[in-house]
Amino acid sequence: MEEINFLVQGSAAEPYKASFIKDGDSLTAFCTCPAGVNGRACKHRIGILNGSGKGIVSENVEDVQKVKTWLPGSEVEEALSAVRKAELLAAAGKKDLNAAKKSLSSEDVENVQKVKTWLPGSAINEAQFAFAKAELLATAVEKNLSAAKKNLSRVMHG
Numbered sequence: 017m018e019e020i021n022f023l024v025q026g027s028a029a030e031p032y033k034a035s036f037i038k039d040g041d042s043l044t045a046f047c048t049c050p051a052g053v054n055g056r057a058c059k060h061r062i063g064i065l066n067g068s069g070k071g072i073v074s075e076n077v078e079d080v081q082k083v084k085t086w087l088p089g090s091e092v093e094e095a096l097s098a099v100r101k102a103e104l105l106a107a108a109g110k111k112d113l114n115a116a117k118k119s120l121s122s123e124d125v126e127n128v129q130k131v132k133t134w135l136p137g138s139a140i141n142e143a144q145f146a147f148a149k150a151e152l153l154a155t156a157v158e159k160n161l162s163a164a165k166k167n168l169s170r171v172m173h174g
């Protein structure tokens with residue numbers, strides 16, 4: 017069994033401790049930040065797993081590369097790649113939503129919200145429809161991202 021610990025400076029005064037433990041094929045990871053303590057996949061561990069030394073204040077920044085070599089074949093690798101994909105989709109969804117929003121007046125946006133609740137798709141113009149679609153999609157991909165993160169957190173704890 018091998019263990020690597022990092023101190024990561026987050027929003028609190030005291031740095032958080034992110035731990036990675038390799039035991040055979042299994043990789044587990046813990047973090048003392050509020051998200052980590054509450055069983056959520058946090059940016060500190062995701063960052064390190066992605067090979068980023070950002071925020072690390074302990075002197076073993078180069079160990080990030082070692083943790084990265086622990087990934088292949090682990091459950092964490094799969095879950096992490098699902099999170100990456102979901103993040104890309106979520107970012108694209110937000111972009112589409114913003115673009116769709118820009119082509120609408122605020123009154124249009126309100127109308128779409130109203131129409132969506134009682135008569136989806138009818139009596140709205142193309143731009144309004146595009147916005148409604150983008151909004152639904154953005155919501156769906158956000159949900160997908162949060163499910164992927166939940167799963168990553170689950171597999172990180174072995």
Ligand SMILES: [Zn+2]
Pocket residue numbers: 032034047048049050051052058059060061
């Ligand atoms: Zn954390």
